[in-house]
Amino acid sequence: MVLIRKAQIWDIAESKVTSEKNYWNRRQFLKTLAGAGMVASIAPLTGCSSLGGIGKSTAETALENSLKLPTIDSFSKNPAFNKLQKTITDEKIAGQYNNFYEFGGTKNIWLNAQKLPTENWQVAVTGLVKNPRTYDIDQLKKEFSLEQRIYRFRCVEAWSMVLPWIGFPMKQLIAAVEPSSKAKYVSFTSFYDPEITKGPGFHLGSLPWPYTEGLRIEEMANELAFFALGIYGHDLPKQHGAPLRMVIPWKYGFKGAKSIVKIEFVETQPATYWNTIDAREYDFEANVNPDKPHPRWSQATEKFISTGPGLSWEIKETLPYNGYGEYVASLYS
Ligand SMILES: Nc1nc2c(c(=O)[nH]1)N[C@H]1C(S)=C(S)[C@@H](COP(=O)(O)O)O[C@H]1N2
Ligand SMILES: [Mo]
Numbered sequence: 249m250v251l252i253r254k255a256q257i258w259d260i261a262e263s264k265v266t267s268e269k270n271y272w273n274r275r276q277f278l279k280t281l282a283g284a285g286m287v288a289s290i291a292p293l294t295g296c297s298s299l300g301g302i303g304k305s306t307a308e309t310a311l312e313n314s315l316k317l318p319t320i321d322s323f324s325k326n327p328a329f330n331k332l333q334k335t336i337t338d339e340k341i342a343g344q345y346n347n348f349y350e351f352g353g354t355k356n357i358w359l360n361a362q363k364l365p366t367e368n369w370q371v372a373v374t375g376l377v378k379n380p381r382t383y384d385i386d387q388l389k390k391e392f393s394l395e396q397r398i399y400r401f402r403c404v405e406a407w408s409m410v411l412p413w414i415g416f417p418m419k420q421l422i423a424a425v426e427p428s429s430k431a432k433y434v435s436f437t438s439f440y441d442p443e444i445t446k447g448p449g450f451h452l453g454s455l456p457w458p459y460t461e462g463l464r465i466e467e468m469a470n471e472l473a474f475f476a477l478g479i480y481g482h483d484l485p486k487q488h489g490a491p492l493r494m495v496i497p498w499k500y501g502f503k504g505a506k507s508i509v510k511i512e513f514v515e516t517q518p519a520t521y522w523n524t525i526d527a528r529e530y531d532f533e534a535n536v537n538p539d540k541p542h543p544r545w546s547q548a549t550e551k552f553i554s555t556g557p558g559l560s561w562e563i564k565e566t567l568p569y570n571g572y573g574e575y576v577a578s579l580y581s
Contacts, residue, residue: 310359315343317483323394323414329472329497330398332571335554337409339480345553346487347403348506350438350445350459358487363444364507366490375435375513378426385491389477391424392416396481397474397495402536402570404500407561408550413495414478419469427465427513434468435518436461436494437510456525461494461505462518462532464579472497472575475508498569498576500534535580536570 304312344358351357351364372382383391394414402408440458467473474495476484484490489506496503502522512518522530529543538548551561569576 307359310362311340311344314358314362314485314487315339315480315482317485319482320389320394320414320478323396323478326395326397329572329575332400332567333398333410335410336398336412337553338555341553341555341559342409342411342479343485343487345559347501348487348489350440350457351487358485361487364439364486364490365444366486366507369491369509371492371508371511373421373425373511376428376431376515377513378428379424381425385477388416388475388492392420392475394477399472399474399495399497400570400572401495401497401501402550402566404502404530404534404542404547406542406545406547406550406566408552408564408566410552410554412480413474413476414481415474415476415492415495417471418473418475418494419471421475421511422465422469425513430515431465431513433514433517434463434465435510435512435514435520436463436505436508437512438489438505439507439509456519456521459505459521460519461503462520463496463503465513466579467496467576470576470579472572498535498572500530500536502530503534533580535576536566537568538566539568 345355346358346361347355348357348361351360369385370382371384371388372380374380394416396412396414398410398412400408401411438459442457463473474497476489476493476495477491478484479488484493486507489504489508492508493506494504494508505521517532520530520532523532536547541547547566549563550566552564553559553561567573
């Protein structure tokens with residue numbers, strides 16, 4: 249059965265899709281939002297303010313600019329994982345329906361995320377490795393072989409997309425830095441500077457910033473685990489986690505930390521952002537699993553967000569491991 253429902257992109261953000269943020273909504277978030285005047289500041293960013301009634305809205309132009317990025321010219325296309333996908337999510341929809349809590353607690357943080365400073369970015373690869381190394385983005389693009397992979401993407405909030413990432417398999421980085429036999433886990437840290445991300449945002453003092461995520465080293469070595477440097481043929485826009493993010497397609501979206509500055513090989517399971525906030529709701533493993541409901545909602549189906557204009561979705565059945573069981577189920581047997 250396929251149900252189609254249409255909504256405005258700003259309707260879905262808070263009321264229609266169950267959100268990680270609801271956790272904070274219920275506790276202290278609304279209070280904070282009201283205090284920061286955020287409710288009032290959202291409206292002009294989301295769409296309808298057209299200039300003098302003609303031409304594109306300022307938001308539309310800003311969105312297009314945020315997606316106009318240097319193209320990546322040499323990458324191969326790897327169709328090995330395509331068989332479950334028919335439609336790719338529209339680029340503008342994907343580019344204005346994001347989770348990036350450093351820049352705010354709603355789905356429409358794409359404009360605020362343009363504050364992320366991506367110049368002279370460096371990624372430190374450290375810890376239990378033979379060859380620790382700090383890479384800049386050009387080095388990553390040169391030293392690893394870039395490919396496009398069209399992956400299903402499933403957020404724990406029960407919405408999903410299909411996205412054409414460009415990047416390289418994480419196992420190539422493992423080969424380059426040569427972890428020691430003591431390395432059992434890998435910790436990934438996102439950019440965080442409260443001076444830059446402040447503004448409409450999600451900045452309760454108790455949150456465990458910076459955003460961190462973690463994998464077992466065998467998970468990182470799996471063929472599917474991917475570092476994305478691009479999407480839709482060009483560099484990553486800031487709202488998608490420029491200039492480097494994790495993509496782990498068989499796990500819920502929160503496992504894919506954005507705007508990575510540090511990758512550390514460690515001996516024991518590292519603390520991670522959502523797991524520290526609430527381990528019951530966001531377990532470390534976080535494999536997509538339709539049979540294991542989130543404590544507050546079912547994971548049996550998902551809202552697949554595909555085409556524009558405007559936001560629409562189809563209800564689809566959620567697949568174990570998001571459809572990638574043949575590649576990853578053996579990691580969990
Ligand atoms: N640093 C950071 N990474 C993050 C998040 C975040 O808030 N901060 N949100 C996560 C969640 S919950 C999801 S669903 C995806 C969303 O990625 P997208 O906005 O590119 O679709 O990013 C993940 N990575
Ligand atoms: Mo998510």
